[in-house]
Amino acid sequence: MRSSNLRLFVIAGLLVAVGLALVVSGFASSSPDGLEKVAEDKGFLETARDHTFADGPLADYTVEGVDNERLSTGLSGLIGVLITFGLGLALFALLRATRSRSGGGKGSEPTRAP
Amino acid sequence: MHIPDGFINAPTSLAAGAVAAGGVGVSLRRAAQTLQERQAPLAGLVAAYIFAVQMLNFPVAAGTSGHLLGGVLAAVLVGPWAGCICVAVVLVVQSLFADGGLTALGLNITNMAVVGVFGGWAVFRLLRRVLPATKPSVVISAGIAAGISVVLAASAFVLEYTIGGTGGVPIGTVLAAMVGVHTLIGIGEGVITALTVGVVLGVRPDLVYGASDLQAPLVLQTTPGPAAGEVS
Secondary structure, eight states: OHHHHHHHHHHHHHHHHHHHHHTGGGGSOOSOBHHHHHHHHHTOGGGOOOOTTTTSTTGGGOOTTOOSHHHHHHHHHHHHHHHHHHHHHHHHHHHHHHHHHHTOOOSOSOOOOO | OOOOTTSBOHHHHHHHHHHHHHHHHHHHHHHHHHOOTTHHHHHHHHHHHHHHHHTOOEEEETTEEEOOOOHHHHHHHHOHHHHHHHHHHHHHHHHTTTOSOSTTHHHHIIIIIIIIIIIHHHHHHHHHHHSOSSHHHHHHHHHHHHHHHHHHHHHHHHHHHHHHBSSOOOHHHHHHHHHHHHHHHHHHHHHHHHHHHHHHHHHOGGGOGGGGGGSOOOOOOOOOOOOGGGOO
């Protein structure tokens, strides 16, 4: 029951993340962030070079070929959330697997903040 | 807070790359030792959530915005080791979106995944020790630590700029501006972190690593039932 609850929690959490990335992202401020603004004000913004993937299909949180700005941002957010979750899940599952194989513990001991 | 290519010279970026690799490497090893089975999907969720919320820039001052960094949020939810990995994963994925330069990835991981997570976690632990052991204390500690972690990450940038900045702008100027604006952004970071930690504490307190000391130890309870002869 605990594990099905956990699954429910993760699914609900993912839905929140998808909702934020897909819908709310379209309403985010488009002003430069703190570092960019400081660089602009203090005159070192021009030392920035274009990103290697500046012409990539997802550059600047847009999806190439989708013209509607909010939709494009939202879709890129959806893609990003799914990639991040997939990569994170795979990585942490792999970490767990290496531990079980090397026999470094059973994984049933409760985690306590040190 | 994402440093693009070019702000910091190559040697400094390389050195930060080594710091980042060390921090993430140790985190991978420690997370592998301590991670519980149920924490793998949770850590994936934390990374995905941070990616989503990092897209939500909020206005902080005239023509300036900020967004969550998520270091303390991740550390409080899944612990600092897994938390560091979560933020590093987010930063790597963001490269696909041309956010944060590839040659600056080490700098960005150092600032947000190492300094932001472990610096913020240290502040969180300190506050937890001072405040009473209650759920509201966890929420408040997480919020304050999150706010401070943004200023720590911004200061790490200033240090890197001092060592290898290419623009030649006086350090005092950069420091004052960076700390000033990131104190404001830190308030947003604190609010988002406290809200999120508060919700998870309300729904599944057992999933909050930074509150695991509040969990009553599991005790096998055997309810005394009616003795054999007593059944009517």
